Structure formats: structure tokens, C-alpha cells
Amino acid sequence: MNATLRQTSSLAVVSLVAGILGWTLLPFLGSVAAVVTGHMARSEIRRAPERLEGDGLAIAGLVLGYLSIAMAVLLVFAIFLFFGGLAAFLAFAGR
Structure with missing residues (x-):
């Protein structure tokens, strides 16, 4: 029985960290990066599952x-x- 070890995608980890940063330290830039x-x-995970x-x-x-970006758009709309x-x-x- 060979159990193949799968590696966690580094882009997925970066996405999660950037998403958290988008809510805390880097509001817009972190969200776009996420x-x-x-x-x-x-797409990387789908190519090599x-x-x-x-x-x-x-x-x-x-x-x-996406939630952070949507909240920013709604905030700008409310201000206008x-x-x-x-x-x-x-x-x-x-x-």
C-alpha cells in the first residue's frame, strides 16, 4: 500500500494569508492579491490533483x-x- 503524500499549494497559503491581510493591515491590496x-x-491544484x-x-x-472588495465597493457607494x-x-x- 503506497500512500502518496500530497503537498499543500503555496499559492493557496498565500491566498489565505493575503485574504486575512486584506481585512487587517492591507485593505485593498491584500484583497486583490488574495x-x-x-x-x-x-487552477494549479486542478491541473495536478x-x-x-x-x-x-x-x-x-x-x-x-471578494468579501473585502464587495464591502469596499458598498462603502464607496454609501458615501456617494x-x-x-x-x-x-x-x-x-x-x-
Whole structure:
């Protein structure tokens, strides 16, 4: 019985670490790095499933990265709505 040892994809680990950094120290840059390396890791693992593992790590990095990017987009949208509404209110109140 030969048990082959599979190596964890280093890109998957980088994706997870970058995803965590995207929520803490490097908000936008870490999130983008997590998404890019997460997709690269998943394709690398799919090409060599007998040699590599770590798909869960890559997915976790992707989820953290995409959630952080979505939250940033929603925050920017909310800021525009707030200040746009404030400007409209002040314009109509000044009449």
C-alpha cells in the first residue's frame, strides 16, 4: 500500500494569508492579491490533483478577498449616496 503524500499549494497559503491581510493591515491590496492567488492556486491544484492539495485554503482566501472588495465597493457607494443626498438637501433647502 503506497500512500502518496500530497503537498499543500503555496499559492493557496498565500491566498489565505493575503485574504486575512486584506481585512487587517492591507485593505485593498491584500484583497486583490488574495483573489488573484486564490484563482491561480485553484487552477494549479486542478491541473495536478494527485500532487497538490489546499483547495479549501484557496477558497477561503477567495471568499475573504471578494468579501473585502464587495464591502469596499458598498462603502464607496454609501458615501456617494450620503454626500449626494446631503448636497441635494442643501440645494433644495436654500431655495
